[in-house]
Amino acid sequence: ISILAIESSCDETSASIIVNGKVLNNIVATQSVHEKYGGVVPELASRAHQENLIPVVQEAFSSSGVSKEQLSAVAFTRGPGLMGSLLVGVSFAKAFARSLDIPLIDVNHMQAHVLAHFIEDPKPAFPFLCLTVSGGHTQLVLVKSHLEMEVVGETQDDAVGEAFDKTAKLLGLPYPGGPLVDKYAKEGNPKAFKFPVTRMPGLNYSFSGIKTAVLYFLRDQLQTNPKFIEENLPDLCASIQYTLIEMLVIKLKEAVKQYGVKEIAIAGGVSANSGLRNTLAELARRKGWNLYVPKFEYCTDNAAMIAIAAHYKYLQGEFVGLDVTPLAKMKL
Ligand code: ATP
Ligand code: MG
Numbered sequence: 244i245s246i247l248a249i250e251s252s253c254d255e256t257s258a259s260i261i262v263n264g265k266v267l268n269n270i271v272a273t274q275s276v277h278e279k280y281g282g283v284v285p286e287l288a289s290r291a292h293q294e295n296l297i298p299v300v301q302e303a304f305s306s307s308g309v310s311k312e313q314l315s316a317v318a319f320t321r322g323p324g325l326m327g328s329l330l331v332g333v334s335f336a337k338a339f340a341r342s343l344d345i346p347l348i349d350v351n352h353m354q355a356h357v358l359a360h361f362i363e364d365p366k367p368a369f370p371f372l373c374l375t376v377s378g379g380h381t382q383l384v385l386v387k388s389h390l391e392m393e394v395v396g397e398t399q400d401d402a403v404g405e406a407f408d409k410t411a412k413l414l415g416l417p418y419p420g421g422p423l424v425d426k427y428a429k430e431g432n433p434k435a436f437k438f439p440v441t442r443m444p445g446l447n448y449s450f451s452g453i454k455t456a457v458l459y460f461l462r463d464q465l466q467t468n469p470k471f472i473e474e475n476l477p478d479l480c481a482s483i484q485y486t487l488i489e490m491l492v493i494k495l496k497e498a499v500k501q502y503g504v505k506e507i508a509i510a511g512g513v514s515a516n517s518g519l520r521n522t523l524a525e526l527a528r529r530k531g532w533n534l535y536v537p538k539f540e541y542c543t544d545n546a547a548m549i550a551i552a553a554h555y556k557y558l559q560g561e562f563v564g565l566d567v568t569p570l571a572k573m574k575l
């Protein structure tokens with residue numbers, strides 16, 4: 244079984260080839276045009292996908308040695324994501340599959356973030372809990388099998404990655420600010436400033452309050468000391484990061500209790516955060532969890548995760564017709 248997988252949901256154009264469940268490569272073109280706007284500009288993202296997609300696919304073929312005649316199927320991200328971005332990948336996949344007369348496989352991007360754990364060993368055992376933390380989502384997922392998963396808790400407003408990026412922006416850091424908050428936090432005191440921990444009912448999250456709290460806090464401090472941010476950057480980053488991790492961990496612990504599962508995984512771009520990784524590693528030691536953290540290149544958007552998801556769907560015979568359309572919102 245050889246599958247070409249395409250990812251184009253947001254601002255990464257990516258292609259990957261998987262043969263019999265083994266990912267051969269993961270070619271990613273990151274779009275830098277968005278940096279100066281402080282966030283992803285959908286119109287520019289679509290155009291960049293249009294430019295990058297063919298070169299990325301060509302590199303996937305040449306670096307794997309697989310030829311298009313050897314393919315068994317073409318897979319693509321159907322959603323959730325930016326409509327214009329998704330359309331580029333979906334249209335390409337349809338045309339490519341049609342020209343080779345092979346099946347098409349649609350993949351849910353959030354399911355793929357979870358399945359990134361099956362690209363390499365060690366792989367979590369079922370059932371496991373996956374905390375998916377990315378730029379657009381924050382979900383606690385109970386994973387029963389490769390293709391059966393249930394969202395048991397999620398954010399009711401902003402995603403945690405968004406909270407990282409928006410508070411970073413208030414600190415004057417460039418987009419995306421998450422990795423920079425992580426970097427400065429390493430030299431700061433997480434208890435230097437106290438920001439409110441929002442507690443939602445059940446296993447749900449809310450991350451919109453922290454950016455307002457940080458906004459007002461900074462406004463007050465800057466009135467008396469215009470240099471407050473530059474003098475306190477590491478402490479501010481550490482304190483914000485600490486608060487966000489607290490909120491993530493409180494619900495994760497509740498979910499572990501509720502479902503009696505000790506196999507714990509994290510996925511999505513924010514799982515690159517070193518504070519989150521350290522906190523979870525410490526918790527895992529104390530509580531006897533088996534913790535699974537994917538390689539960095541499989542945390543952020545990539546086509547390898549689409550490829551592994553497509554492999555499992557191929558085994559189940561789950562294909563779609565040429566009338567398939569992308570979905571900006573798509574449930575797990
Ligand atoms: P979604 O998957 O929900 O559609 P997305 O694909 O844009 O959203 P990812 O690419 O998985 O999201 O993750 C990007 C997010 O991860 C950004 O918000 C970025 O700031 C955040 N991020 C990346 N590295 C770190 C880090 N070390 N610490 C904190 N946040 C980080
Ligand atoms: Mg991205």
Ligand code: FE
Nearest residue numbers: 356377543544
């Ligand atoms: Fe993503």
